[in-house]
Amino acid sequence: MNEGLDAASRERARLSFDLDVDICIVGAGLAGLTVALEAARLGASVAVLEGRHVGRNASGNQLGTVMPGYALSLGELIERVGFEDASELWALSKQGAEYVRGLASEESMPGIAMSEGVLEVSNVDVGDQLISRLQMLNEDFATEAEGWQIDRVRSELKTGRYFHGVYYPRAFQIDGRKYIHGLASLARRSGARIFEDTPVVSIDPSGIRKRIVTPSARLRASHIVLAGNIHLGAPLRRLSETLLPVWRYAGITAPLGDRLGEALAFRGSVTDTDNIDHFRVVDGDRLMWASPETTWAANPKRFAGAISRRIATIFPQLGRVEIAEAFGGAIGQTVHGMPQIGQLRKGLWVASGFGRQGLNTSAMAGQLIARSILWGDERWRLFSPFELVWAGGITGRVAGYFVGLWNRGASAAGGALARHRERVRIQDRVREARLAEANRQAGQRPAVRRPQPGRPVPGRPRPVRPQAPPPPQPQPEAPVTADHGEGEGV
Numbered sequence: 001m002n003e004g005l006d007a008a009s010r011e012r013a014r015l016s017f018d019l020d021v022d023i024c025i026v027g028a029g030l031a032g033l034t035v036a037l038e039a040a041r042l043g044a045s046v047a048v049l050e051g052r053h054v055g056r057n058a059s060g061n062q063l064g065t066v067m068p069g070y071a072l073s074l075g076e077l078i079e080r081v082g083f084e085d086a087s088e089l090w091a092l093s094k095q096g097a098e099y100v101r102g103l104a105s106e107e108s109m110p111g112i113a114m115s116e117g118v119l120e121v122s123n124v125d126v127g128d129q130l131i132s133r134l135q136m137l138n139e140d141f142a143t144e145a146e147g148w149q150i151d152r153v154r155s156e157l158k159t160g161r162y163f164h165g166v167y168y169p170r171a172f173q174i175d176g177r178k179y180i181h182g183l184a185s186l187a188r189r190s191g192a193r194i195f196e197d198t199p200v201v202s203i204d205p206s207g208i209r210k211r212i213v214t215p216s217a218r219l220r221a222s223h224i225v226l227a228g229n230i231h232l233g234a235p236l237r238r239l240s241e242t243l244l245p246v247w248r249y250a251g252i253t254a255p256l257g258d259r260l261g262e263a264l265a266f267r268g269s270v271t272d273t274d275n276i277d278h279f280r281v282v283d284g285d286r287l288m289w290a291s292p293e294t295t296w297a298a299n300p301k302r303f304a305g306a307i308s309r310r311i312a313t314i315f316p317q318l319g320r321v322e323i324a325e326a327f328g329g330a331i332g333q334t335v336h337g338m339p340q341i342g343q344l345r346k347g348l349w350v351a352s353g354f355g356r357q358g359l360n361t362s363a364m365a366g367q368l369i370a371r372s373i374l375w376g377d378e379r380w381r382l383f384s385p386f387e388l389v390w391a392g393g394i395t396g397r398v399a400g401y402f403v404g405l406w407n408r409g410a411s412a413a414g415g416a417l418a419r420h421r422e423r424v425r426i427q428d429r430v431r432e433a434r435l436a437e438a439n440r441q442a443g444q445r446p447a448v449r450r451p452q453p454g455r456p457v458p459g460r461p462r463p464v465r466p467q468a469p470p471p472p473q474p475q476p477e478a479p480v481t482a483d484h485g486e487g488e489g490v
């Protein structure tokens, strides 16, 4: 455990006295702590109230991959808000990533282990779509991105499951747990006060000075920032209900030794375009891998087997791997796929709904909200088109679960079809090459005395009739089940 973590646990304190502050933040996840750090740096008095402990949920259980963008794809973003606003929103998401890079130095967060490069791979063969996406990223959205052909992807990730890839050289990864605790330490050092085991049970946002109630204290603040994600609950239940909670589970394998290097040369993070698998190498020879999801809370240990099976599906050469540690957290998904950032009424702010991509987006939200409160920066209004939409309650969760299964099933089926087509193409090519070779040999045969029927020419083999190889046999596919697509059910 590093000094930052020691300090974080030493200072763990419950709020047991009344307090008056400029800004009260509900939730000590990535979002709440970034608002706290930025607001404290700009001179505000800040109290963060956390129901359990710093990084208790998703923020303390993520994989540490930092990329530009949002859960909503670039194409959909342009469709929703037009090119100009999409371009500004994208630029903000890049600034969020650079903000994390700026904080995550070895000096301020020892052991943060930053490394560069993230690869987004496709489960299906869509080279033509890749070119237009790259053009858009490079030319219109000023984002460095390289297109990788299938051969390049497969030389780095030795699996036939992936086709093309988009490589982001400026995206990076860090130790996610060190980051959240480092963020808390930085916020404290800048003057923010963080109270743990202090759930907020109600708020009264009317009036200039707003009231916040916890089991053993009352606060008054000019601004309240709701950064409680799906757990917010009682203080503003209607807000929690605009998020679909999705529990995502991850695991770290036992050391895999040299066999890992033989399966994976790439050392950055890998995500697939269907958002099913997300993995990277950690500690030299272990894999950290996130994949299973549910719309109800479950013990992450139950998913160790599913993660191990998923790894074997993608990298069969690794065999069955042991999962040494399993963890997970709940992400809040909005109906439109964009985070909730902005002012609900005067002095009442929201920062949540960051989905699977919370590092850059929560950093951006923290900056935008702190700067709006203290400097009047109004750029958060770019998020106004993405309103608070009810996520459907229990019915929404059930539907969300089945939509998730359907997406996984569709992705598995699409991948199986793409790989089958690839095999057929290869078999066709081999057959054509054999025919061409046979024809070439037949055409080059030197003119010789016509042998008498039934008598071979001495010293010369019998001419061989070119034979077409047997037609390609479709390979049996792994059964596509609704349960995570390929037999990795939980």
Ligand SMILES: Cc1cc2nc3c(=O)[nH]c(=O)nc-3n(C[C@H](O)[C@H](O)[C@H](O)COP(=O)(O)OP(=O)(O)OC[C@H]3O[C@@H](n4cnc5c(N)ncnc54)[C@H](O)[C@@H]3O)c2cc1C
Pocket: 026, 027, 028, 029, 030, 031, 032, 049, 050, 051, 052, 053, 054, 055, 056, 057, 058, 059, 060, 061, 062, 063, 064, 065, 066, 067, 198, 199, 200, 201, 227, 228, 229, 230, 231, 232, 233, 234, 235, 247, 248, 249, 250, 290, 327, 328, 329, 330, 331, 351, 352, 353, 354, 355, 356, 357, 358, 359, 360, 362
């Ligand atoms: C397995 C996994 C891997 C991931 N990997 C990545 C990744 O590599 N890169 C990436 O960018 N994103 C990743 N994410 C997503 C990212 O972790 C989330 O988007 C992000 O952590 C959300 O942060 P948050 O602050 O909004 O919410 P949370 O982390 O949920 O924090 C909210 C906090 O508020 C507290 N709280 C709630 N209500 C109250 C209340 N009434 N009173 C007091 N406290 C309250 C909660 O206890 C909690 O601590 C991953 C997520 C998971 C689960």
